[in-house]
Amino acid sequence: MVLKYHRDWQANGAETIARVREERPQDYLKVVASILPKDINLRRSPYEDMTDAELNAAIMKYVGDFEDRKDDVPGEGSAFTEH
Numbered sequence: 001m002v003l004k005y006h007r008d009w010q011a012n013g014a015e016t017i018a019r020v021r022e023e024r025p026q027d028y029l030k031v032v033a034s035i036l037p038k039d040i041n042l043r044r045s046p047y048e049d050m051t052d053a054e055l056n057a058a059i060m061k062y063v064g065d066f067e068d069r070k071d072d073v074p075g076e077g078s079a080f081t082e083h
Contacts, residue, residue: 021028047055 017028020031047058050058
């Protein structure tokens with residue numbers, strides 16, 4: 001049964017979509033709305049527009065901040081090691 005439905009869709013799907021869009025736009029919009037994600041994340045990363053050099057500088061700043069505070073945290077030495 002699924003194979004028959006698939007074949008029918010392959011043969012007539014595009015035409016059916018066009019006909020529904022023209023004759024029953026309300027149903028067309030319902031179908032479109034039903035296949036779209038319910039929650040679209042439009043938030044952008046604050047790092048998205050940064051160049052590689054800017055990202056590297058920001059990372060090095062944070063590494064430096066952690067290195068500056070390593071003596072404030074109990075334990076042995078730095079959490080960062082050089083390779």
